[in-house]
Amino acid sequence: MFDTLSDRLSGIFTKLRGKGRLTEADIDATAREIRLALLEADVALPVVRSFVAALKERARGAEVSQALNPAQQIIKIVHEELINVLGGEARRLQFAKQPPTVIMLAGLQGSGKTTLAGKLAKWLKGQGHQPMLVAADLQRPNAVNQLQVLGGRAGVEVFAPEPGNGVGDPVAVAKESIEYARRHMRDIVIVDTAGRLGIDQEMMAQAASIRDAVTPDEVIFVIDAMVGQDAVATAEAFRDGVGITGVVLSKLDGDARGGAALSVRHVTGQPILFASTGEKLEDFDVFHPDRMASRILGMGDVLTLIEQAEAAFDADQKEKMTSKLLGGEQFTLEDFLDQLIAIRRMGPIANMLKMMPGMNQMKGQLDDLDDKHFDRVTAIIRSMTPAERANPKIINGSRRARIATGSGVTVMDVNQLLNRFTDAQKMMKQMGGMMGLPGGGRRKATKSPKNKRKGTKGGGRSGGGFPAGLPGGGMPQLPPGLDPSQLGGDDFKAPKLDFNKLFKRDN
Template identity: 70%
Template sequence: MFDTLSDRLTSVLTNLRGKGRLSDADIDATAREIRIALLEADVALPVVRSFIKGVKERAKGAEVSQALNPAQQVVKIVNEELVGVLGGETRRLEHAKNPPTIIMLAGLQGSGKTTLAGKLARWFAEQGHTPQLVACDLQRPNAVNQLQVVGERAGVSVYAPEPGNGVGDPVEVARRSIDEAQRTQHDILIVDTAGRLGVDEEMMKQAADIRDAVEPNEVLFVLDAMVGQDAVNTAEAFRDGVGFSGVVLTKLDGDARGGAALSVREVTGQPILFASSGEKLEDFDVFHPDRMANRILGMGDMLTLIEQAEQAFDAEQAEQAAEKLGSGQLTLEDFLEQMQAVRKMGPLQNLLGMLPGAGQMKDQLANFDEGHLDRVQAIIRGMTPAERADPKIINASRRQRIARGSGVQISDINDLVNRFFEARKMMQQMAGQFGGFGGGGGGTKSKKGKKGKKGKKGKGGPTPAKGMKGMPGGMPGLPPGGMPGAGGGPDLSKLDGGMNELPPGFDPSKLNFGKNKKK
C-alpha cells in the first residue's frame, strides 16, 4: 500500500547523498519534495504541515550543520519524525485485573471487523489466552453465521445466543456474555458490533449502549486503510460518537495510496495497535511505528522478519541443519524441510521485501513466481530417501523417473541438483569464514556434544533479538543467485540499496541466526 510513498521518499532522500554540506536551499527543496510526496499519498494536510515543520526546524539546526554526514542526519530526522506521526512507541493492550478482559470492535460495515475478530482471537490464543467471540452484530444478514465460521477457523468459541438477521437485542447479548465468559473461564472477550455503510446516529447509539453495558477495557476502531481521505472523517466521527482507545488498520495489502491511514494517529490522538495485511487469519500483527517507518523509507524490517522466523522454525531441527550446513552434510531432505518452514512465514515476495534495500529490486520481486518453489518441492518429493540423502547417485535413468513423477523436464532436475551443490559449497565456505553459523567463535558441535573445528573468534556478528530460530546462515535455499531450481529468482547479493541508513557497523550477512540451543 505504501509503495508509491516509499518510492518518492527514498528518491528524495537519495538525492542528498554525496553532499558534504547542506545549504538552506537544499533543505527547503528536500522539504518541498517530501511535502508533495505526502500529499500525493493522501496524508491529511494538517499532518503534512506539522511533519514538514518539524523536519525543517531540525534539519536547519545544529544537529545537521555540525554532523559529519549531514545527508544521513537528515534521513535520520525524517525517520524519527515519521515514527512520531505513526505513534512513537508501540502500545500494548490493557488487560483487566479480574478476567475477562473485554475488547469491543467498532467501525463501518465492510471494514473487516468480523474477520479481524477472528484474527485477534487467534493472536490471543497463541499468547496463551482463552478468548471468546461475542456476536453482537444482529442486523447484517448472516453476520452471526459468518462470525461462527471465522471462530471455527480460528479455533475459538463463539457466544451467539441470538440468530441475528434483525432478531435479538445486541446490548443484552453483550451484557450476558460477561457472565458466560466467567462461567466457562474465558479470560478474553472480543465483542463484534454492527456497522453501517456510512456513519449514522442509530449505529453510534447502539455502539455507545454496548460500550456502557460491558465497560470494555479497550475499544478498537477498525479502519479500512483503502477508503482514502474519508478515513480521517470516519475516525473523528467514531471518536466523538463512541470513543475508542486504539486503531486497527485493515487491508494494508491493497493498492490504494493509504496515506490517510498514516494520518489517523495524529488527527485522533489514539495509537494504531494492530495491522492486518490479508484475508488469512495469520495475516495480522502488532503495529510497530518504528518498523513501519523503516519500511516506508526503504530500510527494511529485519525485526519482524526475525519474529516470523522464530514462530515458523523448530529450534532443534534448525540447530541440526546448521550443524550439517557447517560440515557440508546438508541433504535435499533438510533443504525441503527448511523451504517448507520458510513458506510458512508467508509469501516469499513479502519476506524479501523486508530486507534492507529491497525497494531497488521491486521489479524482480514483482515478477517472482512462487510456482517455481512448488516445482522444486515436487522434484524433491519425487526422489527416494537415498536420492535425497546423496544426490550424486541420481543418474540418467533416475532423472527420467523423477521427471515423469514430478511433471517437470530433466533439465529442471539437473538445474536443481547442480545449484544445490553450489549453494551447499558456498554455505560451507561461509561457515568457515564466520566461525560457524552459531556465531561467537565457538564453531559447531557434533552429536556427542564435542566441539568441532573452531572458527575465527569474534566473527559471528551481532545477535538480533533472541536469535532467529532456524534459517542458519540466512534463508535456506536462498543463496546469492536465487533459489536453486527456481529459475534464478532474485539475486540477494545485490541487496545493497538503503544500507547507508542502517546503524554503523550493521552487517546482515553476519547476523547470528543459529544462536538457539537445545533445551
C-alpha cells in the same frame, strides 16, 4: 501501499546527496517537495503542516548545520518525524486486572472487522491466552456464520446464541457473553459489533449501548487503510461517539496511497495497535511505528523479518539442523524440503526481500518475482522416494524421468535442482566445519605448556554455535547496539544480484 511515497522521498533525498552544506533555499525546497509527496499520498492536511513545520525547525538547527553529512541528517530527521506521526512507540493491549479482558471492535461495514476478530483471537491464543469471540453483529447477513467459521479456523470458541440476519438483541448477547466467559474460564472476550456502509446515529447508539453493557478494556476501531481521508473522518466520528482506545489498520497490503495510516494516529490521538497485511489469519501483527517508518524510507525491516523467521522455524527443527551440522551429518533433500516449507510459511519471497535494507533499489526486479519456483521445487522433492531424498546419488536417468513426470516438470528441471543441491551440500559441509571461527576454517592444532589440547580456545566444533542465516538457523541477528534505522538510507548500496538466476521464473 507506501511504494509511491517511498519513491518520491527517495528522489528527494537523492537530490541532497553530495551537498556539503545545506542553504536556506535547499531546506525550503526539500520541505516543499516532502509536503507535496505527503499530500499526494493522501495524508491529512493538519498532519502535513505539523510534519513540515517540525522538519523545517530541526533542519535549520545545529543538528544539521554542524553535521558532517547534512543530507543524511535530513533523512534522520524525516525518519524520526515519521515515527512521531505514526505514534512513537508500539503500545500493547491493556489487560484487565480481573479476567476476562473485554475487547470491543467497531468500524464500518466492509472494513474487515469480522476477519480482524478472527486474526486477533488467533494471535492472542498464540500468546498463551484463552480468547472467546462474541457474535454481536446481528444485522449483516451471515455475519454470525462468518465469525463461527473464522473461530473454527483459529481454534477458539465463538459465543453465538442468536442466528443473526436481523434477529436478536446484540446488547443482550454482548452482556451475556461476559458471564459465560467467567464460567468457562475465558480470559479474553472479543466482541464483534455491527457496521454500516456509512456513519449513522443508529449504529453509534448501538455501539455505545454495547460499550455501556460490557465496559470494555479496549475499544478498537478497525480502519480500512485503502479508504483514504474518509477513513480518518470515520475514525474521528467513532472517537467522539463511542470513545475508541486504539486503532487497527486492515488491508495494509493494498495498493492505496497510505494516507490513512499516516494520518489516523495524529488526528484521533489514539495509537495504532495492530496491522493486518493479508487475507490469511496469520497475516496480522503488532504495529511498530519505527519499523513502518523504516519501510517507508526504504531502510527495510530486519527486526520483523527476524521475528517471522523465528516463528516459521520451530525450535525442534532448528535443534535438529544444528545437531546435524555440528555432528558432520549430510544435509539431505528431506532437510531442504523442511526449509522450503518453513520459508513459504513466512509469506511471499518478494515481501521478505523487501524487508532487507536497500532492496527498494531493486523494486522492479522484486515485483517480478513469484513463488511458483518454490512450489515447483517442492513438488519435485515430494515426487522422490525417501531413499532418493536421503541419497540423491542413486537418482539415475530412469528415476529422473519418473520424478519429472510425477511433479509435472521436465527432466532438465530435475537435473538443475540436483546440480544446485549438490553445490549446496558442499557449502553446508564447509560451513559445518567452520563453526565458531569468525575467520572461517579450522585452526591448526597447537601445543604449548598452557594448552596441550588440540585446537585453540573457540576453535573446532566445541567452541561455536550454529551460524545465523543457515537453513534451520533462523535469520541473521543484528549486532548489539545497532539501530535498525541505521541500516539503509541514501548512501546504502544494495548488493548487485541477478534475481533471474536466483529464482527461475516462468516465461
